[in-house]
Amino acid sequence: MGELFSLFAVYITIFLFGMTVMRTGLVNLSQDRLKMTLMKMTSSPLKGLLVGTVVTAILQSSSAVMVMTVGLVAAGYLTFKQSIGIILGTNIGTCFTTELIAFNITSAIIPLLIIGVILLNMRKHITYCLGCISFGLGCIFVAMQGLETLAYPIASIPAAYNFLQLTNENNLLAVGVGAVLSALIQSSTATTAIAMGFMNDNILALQAGIGIVLGANIGTCLTAFLAGVGASRPAKLVGFAHIWLNIIGVLVFFPFIGWLGALSSSLTTIPNLQLAHAGTIFNIISSLAVLPFVALFTKFITTLHDDVKVRM
Structure with a gap:
């Protein structure tokens, strides 16, 4: 059992490493343009x-865009109100990655x-960036x-099986599992990838995956x-806004997990894509x-x- 969970940790590390390498290549292609x-x-x-x-789709990380946004608000380049639109966009942009990893392209x-x-060993900046993207992917x-x-x-x-079955039967538990796991590994995409792995073997139900x-x-x-934390007061509000937007979205959609599962199932029969589509539909509707x-x-x-005063 210890060996299985060690391998599990290794694969999560490889996933996060790949995301970091790919993001490095994408950021270096247009780093200055993104902030501007x-x-x-x-x-x-x-x-x-x-x-x-768009920026989240390019960076492949909503967290990276949020950190950048917090920094710009703290520096006074953006107002708190301007950051709300960006937050809504990051929730949609991050779906690009989950849709991408849902496809089975193991032959590639x-x-x-x-x-x-090969590209990483070339001296040109653009080939290095493309090498990062290819190797990371x-x-x-x-x-x-x-x-x-x-x-x-x-x-x-047995313990894992019982927990997974309990998760299949309790959507609220599934939401809690997703929140804790994502907070621990700091990647909602990696959390979705884990759920996809269990869904492919019909161990995790679609509704539990959506939760x-x-x-x-x-x-x-x-x-x-x-x-x-430790930044200016407007910057702190960006973090609060991000939390409340997602909590409200989840609370509103929670009773409709069954509907969301039925809708995504009608679009495809592939479990990975069903989960990716469900996440995309949720984030688009919530943001709009x-x-x-x-x-x-x-x-x-x-x-x-109200203890925080901001420039609107």
Whole structure:
């Protein structure tokens, strides 16, 4: 049993390593442009949502964009209200990664790794960045394949099996599992990947997987909250806003997990894609629903945390 969980930890590490390497390549391709885009193109909530979506899709990390946003608000380049649109966009942009890893392209793993190594050893900046992207993506799919192979052996352990069955029967527990796991490993995408591994072997039900994805949205808020610790008061509010947006979204959608599962099942029969589509639908609807009420939500956060005065 110890060996199984050690391998599980190794595959999670490989996944996070791959995400970091791929993100490094993407960021280095356009690092300066990303910050300038956040600063110049967030004059309205809709623009902020679009920018947050695109930048998160590029960086492959909502946490990285949130940390950047907290920093810009702390420095006075963005107002707290401008950050709300970006937060809504990050929730949508992060779905790009989950949709990508849901596809089974194991035959491309070796070519991705080989091409990545070759490009990494070239001197040109652009080839190095492309090498990072290729090698990182290869590592991600190695980890995905490994997590899938470990799903059945782990589920064969009586304690793990009983816990998974309990998770299948209790959507609230699934949400809690997703929140805790995402907070611990600081990646909602990795949490979704774990759920996909168990779903592929029919160990985890779709509704339980959706519950874990919803919980992961809450758990990943920890990064932005920690980034605001010790920062200016407006920056702290960004972290609070991120937490409340995701908590409210999960509370509203929780009674409709069954509907969300039925809708995603009607779109595809592949378990991985069903879960990815469910997460995408949830985040798009949640973000678009809040978009017209950004001003009211800003007042709600500033009133709730009335000890914090901000520049609107």
